[in-house]
Amino acid sequence: MAVMNAAFDPGYGEAWNEAQTVSMLTLPGTWLSLASCDGTPAGFALVRQVADEAELLLLAVAPAHRRTGVALALIAHTRRLLRDRNGATLHLEVRYNNPAIELYKRAGFVQIGRRPGYYHGIDGQVHDALTLSCSV
Incomplete structure (x- = not known):
């Protein structure tokens, strides 16, 4: 949760709370991959797979470890x-x-859709979401 809280700007309301994260991990096909540097948590990926498709639900990197791969x-x-x-x-x-869109493009993702007003910031502003996809 420390990485989650440090990685996401609270103004956009994108970070999940602990209860949301734990409840997602109880669902079939869901896993969390952790990255560490010198024994310190550096980032994580939360993924849910159904059949042959998966969604990268969260990707977070602690600010001190950004732009390091x-x-x-x-x-x-x-x-x-x-x-x-x-x-x-x-x-x-x-x-x-x-x-992070530039990172996703470097990783091979392409835009396949747009969801108007998907994110709701704590300031009341709404922001569109881009749906990206890549082959594995």
Whole structure:
């Protein structure tokens, strides 16, 4: 939860609370991959797979470990796990103005849709979500 709270800007309301995260982990096909640097949690990927498709529900990297390859390593690890589990496609949703979009593009994701007003910030503003997808 420390990585979650540090990684997401609270103004956009994108971080999950502990109860939401734990409840998601109880669902079939859901897993959490952790990345650490020198024994310190650096990031995580929360994924849910149904049949041959999966969704990257959350990808978070602690600010001190950004731009070090942690996020790309987590995505690559997720793709390997999906291949091992007969997965074919990985999807995600991201706020339209999130700088992480460039990371996702480098990782091979392409935009396949847009959800107007998907995110609701604590300031009352709404933000569209982009739906991205890649083959595993």
